[in-house]
Amino acid sequence: MLSPSRVLEGAVKDTMLKYIGLRLVQSVFVLFGLSILIFFIARVVPGDPARAMMGYLATQDQLQAVRVEMHLDKSFPVQYYYWLRGLLHGDLGRSAYTKRPVVTDLAQYIPATLELILFATLISVVLGQAMGILAGYFRNSWFDGVSRLVSYLGIATPSFVIAILLMFFFSQVLHLAPSVGRIPIMMTAPPTVTGFMVLDSLLAGQFSTALVALTHLVLPAFSLAVIHIAQEGRITRSSIVENLGKDYITMHRVHGIRTSRIVFKYLLRPSIIPTVTVMGLDFAFLMSNAFLVELVFMWPGFARYALTTMLNKDLNAMVAVVLVIGLTFAVVNLLVDILITFLDPTVRIQRRGG
Amino acid sequence: MALLEAKDLHVGYRTFEGYLHVLNGVKIEVDEGERVGLVGETGCGKTTTVKTILRVLPMPPAQVQGGEILYRGEDVLRMSARAVRDLRRREITAIFQDPLQALNPMFTVGTQLRDILKDSMGGRDGGRLTKRDIEKRCIVALQETGMPDPERIMTNYPSQLSGGMRQRVCIAEALSREARLLLADEPTTNLDVTIQDQILRKLDELVDEKGTSVLMITHSMGVVRDLTQRLYVMYAGSMVETARTKELLARPRHPYTQGLMKSVPRLTGEGISEGIPGRIPNYLEPPSGCRFHPRCEHVMPVCKEAIPPFYAVDEDHFAACYLYRS
Amino acid sequence: MRQERKADFLASLAQRRRTLAKGWYKYSRNPLSVLGLVVLVLIGLAAALAPHITPYPAQAGAYTDFQNAGKPPSFEHFFGTDRIGRDVFTRVVFGYRFSLLLGIVVLGLGVAPGVVLGLIAGYHRGTWVEAVIMRTTDVFLAVPPLVLALAITAMLTPNLLNEMFAIALLWWPWYCRLVFAVSSSLRSQFFVREAELSGASEAHILFREMLPNCLAPILTKMTLDMGIVILLGASLSFIGLGAQPPTPCLGTMVADGAKRLPGEWWGTIFPALAIVIVILAFNLVGDGLRDVFAVEEV
Numbered sequence: 006m007l008s009p010s011r012v013l014e015g016a017v018k019d020t021m022l023k024y025i026g027l028r029l030v031q032s033v034f035v036l037f038g039l040s041i042l043i044f045f046i047a048r049v050v051p052g053d054p055a056r057a058m059m060g061y062l063a064t065q066d067q068l069q070a071v072r073v074e075m076h077l078d079k080s081f082p083v084q085y086y087y088w089l090r091g092l093l094h095g096d097l098g099r100s101a102y103t104k105r106p107v108v109t110d111l112a113q114y115i116p117a118t119l120e121l122i123l124f125a126t127l128i129s130v131v132l133g134q135a136m137g138i139l140a141g142y143f144r145n146s147w148f149d150g151v152s153r154l155v156s157y158l159g160i161a162t163p164s165f166v167i168a169i170l171l172m173f174f175f176s177q178v179l180h181l182a183p184s185v186g187r188i189p190i191m192m193t194a195p196p197t198v199t200g201f202m203v204l205d206s207l208l209a210g211q212f213s214t215a216l217v218a219l220t221h222l223v224l225p226a227f228s229l230a231v232i233h234i235a236q237e238g239r240i241t242r243s244s245i246v247e248n249l250g251k252d253y254i255t256m257h258r259v260h261g262i263r264t265s266r267i268v269f270k271y272l273l274r275p276s277i278i279p280t281v282t283v284m285g286l287d288f289a290f291l292m293s294n295a296f297l298v299e300l301v302f303m304w305p306g307f308a309r310y311a312l313t314t315m316l317n318k319d320l321n322a323m324v325a326v327v328l329v330i331g332l333t334f335a336v337v338n339l340l341v342d343i344l345i346t347f348l349d350p351t352v353r354i355q356r357r358g359g
Numbered sequence: 360m361a362l363l364e365a366k367d368l369h370v371g372y373r374t375f376e377g378y379l380h381v382l383n384g385v386k387i388e389v390d391e392g393e394r395v396g397l398v399g400e401t402g403c404g405k406t407t408t409v410k411t412i413l414r415v416l417p418m419p420p421a422q423v424q425g426g427e428i429l430y431r432g433e434d435v436l437r438m439s440a441r442a443v444r445d446l447r448r449r450e451i452t453a454i455f456q457d458p459l460q461a462l463n464p465m466f467t468v469g470t471q472l473r474d475i476l477k478d479s480m481g482g483r484d485g486g487r488l489t490k491r492d493i494e495k496r497c498i499v500a501l502q503e504t505g506m507p508d509p510e511r512i513m514t515n516y517p518s519q520l521s522g523g524m525r526q527r528v529c530i531a532e533a534l535s536r537e538a539r540l541l542l543a544d545e546p547t548t549n550l551d552v553t554i555q556d557q558i559l560r561k562l563d564e565l566v567d568e569k570g571t572s573v574l575m576i577t578h579s580m581g582v583v584r585d586l587t588q589r590l591y592v593m594y595a596g597s598m599v600e601t602a603r604t605k606e607l608l609a610r611p612r613h614p615y616t617q618g619l620m621k622s623v624p625r626l627t628g629e630g631i632s633e634g635i636p637g638r639i640p641n642y643l644e645p646p647s648g649c650r651f652h653p654r655c656e657h658v659m660p661v662c663k664e665a666i667p668p669f670y671a672v673d674e675d676h677f678a679a680c681y682l683y684r685s
Numbered sequence: 686m687r688q689e690r691k692a693d694f695l696a697s698l699a700q701r702r703r704t705l706a707k708g709w710y711k712y713s714r715n716p717l718s719v720l721g722l723v724v725l726v727l728i729g730l731a732a733a734l735a736p737h738i739t740p741y742p743a744q745a746g747a748y749t750d751f752q753n754a755g756k757p758p759s760f761e762h763f764f765g766t767d768r769i770g771r772d773v774f775t776r777v778v779f780g781y782r783f784s785l786l787l788g789i790v791v792l793g794l795g796v797a798p799g800v801v802l803g804l805i806a807g808y809h810r811g812t813w814v815e816a817v818i819m820r821t822t823d824v825f826l827a828v829p830p831l832v833l834a835l836a837i838t839a840m841l842t843p844n845l846l847n848e849m850f851a852i853a854l855l856w857w858p859w860y861c862r863l864v865f866a867v868s869s870s871l872r873s874q875f876f877v878r879e880a881e882l883s884g885a886s887e888a889h890i891l892f893r894e895m896l897p898n899c900l901a902p903i904l905t906k907m908t909l910d911m912g913i914v915i916l917l918g919a920s921l922s923f924i925g926l927g928a929q930p931p932t933p934c935l936g937t938m939v940a941d942g943a944k945r946l947p948g949e950w951w952g953t954i955f956p957a958l959a960i961v962i963v964i965l966a967f968n969l970v971g972d973g974l975r976d977v978f979a980v981e982e983v
Binding site for chain 1: 821827828829830831833835836837839840912916919923924925939943946950953957960961969
């Protein structure tokens, strides 16, 4: 494995940093374009945007106040300019639904979804890769057959169906796990340090709360993870099967390298590359599935907030939400790309220019 | 006692279309310190033989139906997995045809070399090696193959090296442990013609120095002439002739060998020959008896009945042909 | 002269038949793909003939019968009745109608523009034309499709038409990218250069020379996309956007039925299964197509 210092010195000297820099600039442009797109969508409401936002109970005065505040009476480019100016000052406007600055809403809800997504990713990587490796190594065994079936079903089932089924079996029928929210209503939440319920509980020494929070995490995280276990596991499996037949693996055996080293080092590395390549794109689906899963499990997270703002035509929040998603996606893609460069020397050589 | 002695090997592959009966009673012997060549057309089973000796055949499709392979008296085919592993680490080593495929593209040459030494536990001297020892031995192994700047090569990835250098790395990998027997499966066939000679000569030097016995597989008569003392000729899964190299090249007796010799283009003489009529058999439904009989101009009824054993045609010269039955 | 042209035409027909026959042979080697195709055909027929083959076609729309509400699966009602008394089986079959319609319309509207733009971008690779087209594609693909579909559908009045329009609007970038990858690599190939030199119009080059090479991946993607679009549509109607009640939509049925879990499980489980089966079938067929088009390695 490359030592970090070696890579760093290499990177500084040559084109890797240039490559990252280029990608960052590209992303900024794309996000810019995205902001225009979503801004356009948000303002192209048939009818009166102010009325759409405030609902039919609002008075004319209230409506007028909103119109002025959001510059709805001005032309589209002017509105965009005001919004952009606000963005550069860290102000994303006020949410018509929660009546708070959007930034506050984001700060409150993002950690909840982040906790969920991270846990789901952890589950899907561990279980998915384990399944893929075992299925590939023991190709055509009963395990392989079962995992193939699971993969087909996992890919074809929408996440909300999985969420409902899981809730049905484990929560309502078997009473093994809770199905609503992050902690029971009766329990008091620990003081917010990171926003991660489990972590905060541990930091506050409330171990029982941490445990309960974990049980609340399990079902929604699993609902999110299933599709990734299915898809990425399958890719890993076929990758392992393909690489097992490669001559160099035979050579490793001929030269007497021990089996554990062959499997966990020489076989594994080439096999997970195609999977990692796909993880970036899959993350997009993870985020969109979060919308549905948070809805089913009433998880007070960013995705559910996003959903609510869209359903309520909360223009400021909607624009902010879409941009956050776009930004996250761009960052994750870049990270995945960098990870691949670390793992795959052929790509590294290409990027470095030999 | 011979170093390596294979007797009556029958190996086949189970495929979608049926059972490919490839090795049909293969017998081969390599003595201590000897250099034995194995010639035959592509597809006659040479690589299968080597892989069977090393027990690296892909076992789901491949099946060993019978025979034994005695290495220093012990049957490799019936050894435990651990014994086979020890065999690979300390006794038998191999080089294969395609150096690009033989090296893992994701890891540096150094990593692969080091791991080989790490897991071999220091060859016959016994005892574990320290990191510095391993490093030194890697450099030495690379140096021995004639590579300039071995330290830099250690940090390179296989894709950064030329074909000739890659094969040198493979040779270094193979000879880094003090193995007694080297199985070389067409080590230079995939290389540039200009480098083939260089590599072969280097290989020759090295095995000479180390006293390693060699089983060299090739389909080039030139290689065989220069590098081997004894020769086996293989056709469609069995050995058809064996003798000391000079003797066999001068006086081939088996009809197939004779046809082979005639096919080699010579600078003097009658020009390019037409080759041997017919094609190598289909292993799904191989010919009965002697597998060469459909293409042989001396075919007799008995040839179709059973595969001929080795008959002595001269001192230390055997041919598996009923022509020499008496 | 006319005889020649007729002979040519017949010859090309015969060749096309042969390629189809070969393709079918390859496809049918995989039993799962054939199964998927069979299931799809069945579902398609059922959806098309829905009013004629379902036991209670009237219950697909506005209908209430509280006396029959919440009945478990039985001989009269294969999938039971929902909370206002409608036959779930009938509604599922009609639901398939709308799901398939959604898929066809979205792909019909979205694929063509995407393909055309991709061809243009690939042909004009390296110029501002490509830059504009591909950057726009990047912007649309910067967020997952569900998010934009949600935003657009939420802004307009939720109904089936708007749902189709919104998703179709988002679908062209995938095909643009796919076709761009193929066409930009074809751009420098000899047959394109030849066509240019012999004075062929750009339209001819795009559609007669480059497009046929893109057909295989386009068809495969379209098949797999049907499943994805149906999934997206089900997700949207699950949230409540999309076709409004009383239109039978599989996603809405799952959402409605979910409120009655675990007691009246049939209201949710059957529509959910129906969704899974149709998506699975499209996936299997798409996989089979991919195998058919895969170049066999020598």
